[in-house]
Amino acid sequence: xxxxxxxxxxxxxxxxxxxxxxxxxxxxxxxxxxxxxxxxxxxxxxxxxxxxxxxxxxxxxxxxxxxxxxxxxxxxxxxxxxxxxxxxxxxxxxxxxxxxxxxxxxxxxxxxxxxxxxxxxxxxxxxxxxxxxxxxxxxxxxxxxxxxxxxxxxxxxxxxxxxxxxxxxxxxxxxxxxxxxxxxxxxxxxxxxxxxxxxxxxxxxxxxxxxxxxxxxxxxxxxxxxxxxxxxxxxxxxxxxxxxxx
Numbered sequence: 122x123x124x125x126x127x128x129x130x131x132x133x134x135x136x137x138x139x140x141x142x143x144x145x146x147x148x149x150x151x152x153x154x155x156x157x158x159x160x161x162x163x164x165x166x167x168x169x170x171x172x173x174x175x176x177x178x179x180x181x182x183x184x185x186x187x188x189x190x191x192x193x194x195x196x197x198x199x200x201x202x203x204x205x206x207x208x209x210x211x212x213x214x215x216x217x218x219x220x221x222x223x224x225x226x227x228x229x230x231x232x233x234x235x236x237x238x239x240x241x242x243x244x245x246x247x248x249x250x251x252x253x254x255x256x257x258x259x260x261x262x263x264x265x266x267x268x269x270x271x272x273x274x275x276x277x278x279x280x281x282x283x284x285x286x287x288x289x290x291x292x293x294x295x296x297x298x299x300x301x302x303x304x305x306x307x308x309x310x311x312x313x314x315x316x317x318x319x320x321x322x323x324x325x326x327x328x329x330x331x332x333x334x335x336x337x338x339x340x341x342x343x344x345x346x347x348x349x350x351x352x353x354x355x356x357x358x359x360x361x362x363x364x365x366x367x
Contacts, residue, residue: 122147122160122188125236129163138168149185151220154362159221160236161186176344179306179328181232185221187213188236191246197317203248207265208291210237210247211279212365214268215292218301218330219361226354227346233327235268241317243269251285258283268325271309278302295364296334303330334360 126145133141149162163184165171171182189210194200201209217233224230239246249265260283267274281288281299288297310322331340339354340347348354 125188126161129161133168138170141168144168151216151362152222153220153358154216154365156367157216157220157362157365159185159216160188179232179326181230181344183221183231184234185217185231186234186236187217188238189213190238190240192240193245193317197241199246201246203246204285204287205291206246207248207262208284208287210235210265210268211284212292214303214327215296215299215301215361216365217327218303218332219358223346229341229344229346235325235327236323237268237325238320238322240320242315243321251283268305268307269309269321269323271307273304273306273328276303276305291366293364293366296361298334299361300333301330304328332357332361 126147129145130141133144138144144164144167146162146164147160148158150156150158161184163186164182165180165184166182171180191206192200199206213235217235221231221233247265248262250259250261252259262279264276264279267276279301281292281301282297284292284297288294304327306326306328308324308326310324312319312321329340329342331338334357336349337353337356338349339357346354
């Protein structure tokens with residue numbers, strides 16, 4: 122995160138933004154979920170660069186970023202179980218679609234980013250398939266590959282109900298009924314070698330998304346929010362904030 126923050130500051134300095142460090146904060150608490158913090162928040166308001174045209178490219182005043190980095194040990198083995206890796210990434214995506222404050226609904230003011238990096242090839246770290254076991258149906262987590270594929274990707278509904286038992290402890294048992302779909306845009310930075318001393322890095326921007334819990338749902342499309350009924354978005358967000366594990 123220090124390296125990424127410095128890169129952001131260098132970019133802003135290079136564009137002659139006055140006092141850019143005042144716009145960048147780390148470990149920022151989500152107002153909807155005290156005790157849960159985003160890794161980075163960047164506020165572009167004071168830079169006087171925002172225009173209606175820029176927003177058409179997915180640029181917003183508030184920028185919330187979650188980050189995950191997975192490394193190998195001295196024997197080139199992952200330090201985190203591959204199922205836990207998947208659930209930690211999914212947890213960050215859930216946090217991003219639910220927790221950034223949106224004080225100007227139905228107009229959105231918050232961009233959402235997931236920075237995920239891997240020492241060695243990501244497939245060493247991530248369990249893309251859930252095996253059939255004990256009568257439970259197996260499936261492929263297609264979203265895992267899509268957040269590592271360059272450009273714009275559409276992720277069909279992620280059904281929390283079908284996930285492994287570790288979901289309850291890592292993400293939160295109350296969120297088993299959650300369904301999430303989204304459109305993302307990925308910036309991919311991959312090496313040309315499979316060596317384990319280099320890194321695979323991805324910056325995923327979550328653009329459109331829909332979040333459902335029971336009969337209630339809300340969605341953002343082209344920067345505008347809609348919901349299943351007045352107050353539905355707040356009901357779902359409150360339930361997610363309460364149900365997410367620490």
